Amino acid sequence: xxxxxxxxxxxxxxxxxxxxxxxxxxxxxxxxxxxxxxxxxxxxxxxxxxxxxxxxxxxxxxxxxxxxxxxxxxxxxxxxxxxxxxxxxxxxxxxxxxxxxxxxxxxxxxxxxxxxxxxxxxxxxxxxxxxxxxxxxxxxxxxxxxxxxxxxxxxxxxxxxxxxxxxxxxxxxxxxxxxxxxxxxxxxxxxxxxxxxxxxxxxxxxxxxxxxxxxxxxxxxxxxxxxxxxxxxxxxxxxxxxxxxxxxxxxxxxxxxxxxxxxxxxxxxxxxxxxxxxxxxxxxxxxxxxxxxxxxxxxxxxxxxxxxxxxxxxxx
Amino acid sequence: xxxxxxxxxxxxxxxxxxxxxxxxxxxxxxxxxxxxxxxxxxxxxxxxxxxxxxxxxxxxxxxxxxxxxxxxxxxxxxxxxxxxxxxxxxxxxxxxxxxxxxxxxxxxxxxxxxxxxxxxxxxxxxxxxxxxxxxxxxxxxxxxxxxxxxxxxxxxxxxxxxxxxxxxxxxxxxxxxxxxxxxxxxxxxxxxxxxxxxxxxxxxxxxxxxxxxxxxxxxxxxxxxxxxxxxxxxxxxxxxxxxxxxxxxxxxxxxxxxxxxxxxxxxxxxxxxxxxxxxxxxxxxxxxxxxxxxxxxxxxxxxxxxxxxxxxxxxx
Numbered sequence: 001x002x003x004x005x006x007x008x009x010x011x012x013x014x015x016x017x018x019x020x021x022x023x024x025x026x027x028x029x030x031x032x033x034x035x036x037x038x039x040x041x042x043x044x045x046x047x048x049x050x051x052x053x054x055x056x057x058x059x060x061x062x063x064x065x066x067x068x069x070x071x072x073x074x075x076x077x078x079x080x081x082x083x084x085x086x087x088x089x090x091x092x093x094x095x096x097x098x099x100x101x102x103x104x105x106x107x108x109x110x111x112x113x114x115x116x117x118x119x120x121x122x123x124x125x126x127x128x129x130x131x132x133x134x135x136x137x138x139x140x141x142x143x144x145x146x147x148x149x150x151x152x153x154x155x156x157x158x159x160x161x162x163x164x165x166x167x168x169x170x171x172x173x174x175x176x177x178x179x180x181x182x183x184x185x186x187x188x189x190x191x192x193x194x195x196x197x198x199x200x201x202x203x204x205x206x207x208x209x210x211x212x213x214x215x216x217x218x219x220x221x222x223x224x225x226x227x228x229x230x231x232x233x234x235x236x237x238x239x240x241x242x243x244x245x246x247x248x249x250x251x252x253x254x255x256x257x258x259x260x261x262x263x264x265x266x267x268x269x270x271x272x273x274x275x276x277x278x279x280x281x282x283x284x285x286x287x288x289x290x291x292x293x294x295x296x297x298x299x300x301x302x303x304x305x306x307x308x309x310x311x312x313x314x315x316x
Numbered sequence: 317x318x319x320x321x322x323x324x325x326x327x328x329x330x331x332x333x334x335x336x337x338x339x340x341x342x343x344x345x346x347x348x349x350x351x352x353x354x355x356x357x358x359x360x361x362x363x364x365x366x367x368x369x370x371x372x373x374x375x376x377x378x379x380x381x382x383x384x385x386x387x388x389x390x391x392x393x394x395x396x397x398x399x400x401x402x403x404x405x406x407x408x409x410x411x412x413x414x415x416x417x418x419x420x421x422x423x424x425x426x427x428x429x430x431x432x433x434x435x436x437x438x439x440x441x442x443x444x445x446x447x448x449x450x451x452x453x454x455x456x457x458x459x460x461x462x463x464x465x466x467x468x469x470x471x472x473x474x475x476x477x478x479x480x481x482x483x484x485x486x487x488x489x490x491x492x493x494x495x496x497x498x499x500x501x502x503x504x505x506x507x508x509x510x511x512x513x514x515x516x517x518x519x520x521x522x523x524x525x526x527x528x529x530x531x532x533x534x535x536x537x538x539x540x541x542x543x544x545x546x547x548x549x550x551x552x553x554x555x556x557x558x559x560x561x562x563x564x565x566x567x568x569x570x571x572x573x574x575x576x577x578x579x580x581x582x583x584x585x586x587x588x589x590x591x592x593x594x595x596x597x598x599x600x601x602x603x604x605x606x607x608x609x610x611x612x613x614x615x616x617x618x619x620x621x622x623x624x625x626x627x628x629x630x631x632x
Contacts, residue, residue: 035388073490077353093415094440095415096437097413119442120403138351141352175389
């Protein structure tokens, strides 16, 4: 049901129709469970099973390089959030956690607003945590100091949050990423980025997803964002693995491989063994989007997926 | 290193010391990774492995009753949050997600506050989502309508958030629960609660955790909360599985089995097959607390855990 477009003016409308259609099919099949907010879903048993199996596949591939394994929760420190430029570049995507810190009197006042359907959220205060926008962000503040000789490799998996309500089933507000991060010299970071550009294509092709690597195009905010976008394209730092899910003209990024230069090394004072500012790179696999691409490509019935794909994933 | 207390006045201080000591040991062993906020941690490889293995064990035990399997993310609909009384009973534990919805001008104003270290969070707006306080809450709104004959059983696993910054490593702000929910008649719900009271003790004992079931004691907010606490105790609806982690006098709940009466049936208009308001019950296994209890009981070196415990968990 992916659509091919002839004129630009029809593109937006046809794409929106294609989103709605695939979303409806996914819900009808019990793969996604609508939760009343655009881009927020429960996951059905088969959807989760595909995520688990693909996750195990990339764990195995990445495990060959013997990374440390760490898992971070969906929230991280507000103080560290304030050091990574996200408030400048992607303020509209942030998730800031607020809570109630008052006493009985303030509670009664808030409940009165609640009962009168006024905005009771104004009575809350910012907590010390933010939603994690990318699952490697919590790692860098823990790496402050000097890296061991040879740098570090870390295997991460967890939830990322981005506030971008959408009807596109592939644009969820909360989703899991499996990432492999490299901390070390510029050469080590760049080699990691390039290694995973090739390895990523190979892994995706092994499950029947013929992705193309393209230069990334992140949604930087506002007029300043246009400059950031141009810089990102020009420097060729980040590549995305794209494949059509709902639209061939607007293919979806289901992973990316990104060289951060010394961005996190500077922000969190991470040094290489010989005292230079550390560089970093990470590859990220977007697990929900990968599941959506697999179901789109191979159909909703796991038993009818190609034998070689089921073998690679261990779905029997 | 668990402490035994002789006088009440020493209890708080000794317990606090015991929390700090166990927390320090866990961090030194790489099992927990401090993230700069009390009660928010990364998880090391062995910690995560124990969680995965215990999770697989309860999946297998619960799977014998052939539940539907669903997975919900750490956020759910604000509109549904407003229907479950949490704002009345536990406002201090809530997590409300706020984001930036302004344009360029408002962004510049927020950034100015940010640069001057003023409270920029006041420039955010409440989004349509809240953190999930208990992993079964997102389920009930999806069950509005009439249940199939025999009701439903659902297997859930995911993150819950509770804003309660603490030095007790077992009191995390974000943690995973594995739950089994029953929706149906009062008899079916009560039978589920009681079945899991016994089965839970059996599962915990099989991994060397001699838990005791006790009537639960939830931290309802404020003066009204005292009444709620008394009602909860009197009705004997919710039991917790407790075991000493840091303190024998203040044992920790690592799971619970809870009969909700018709609370969620009324809130979300869930009906049994013959048209009555549905009752519900759920058992919850607190995965991080269980891992902490296992490491406390059997030590930090998985290879030295008792052979029968490793067999049951599949740790080899």
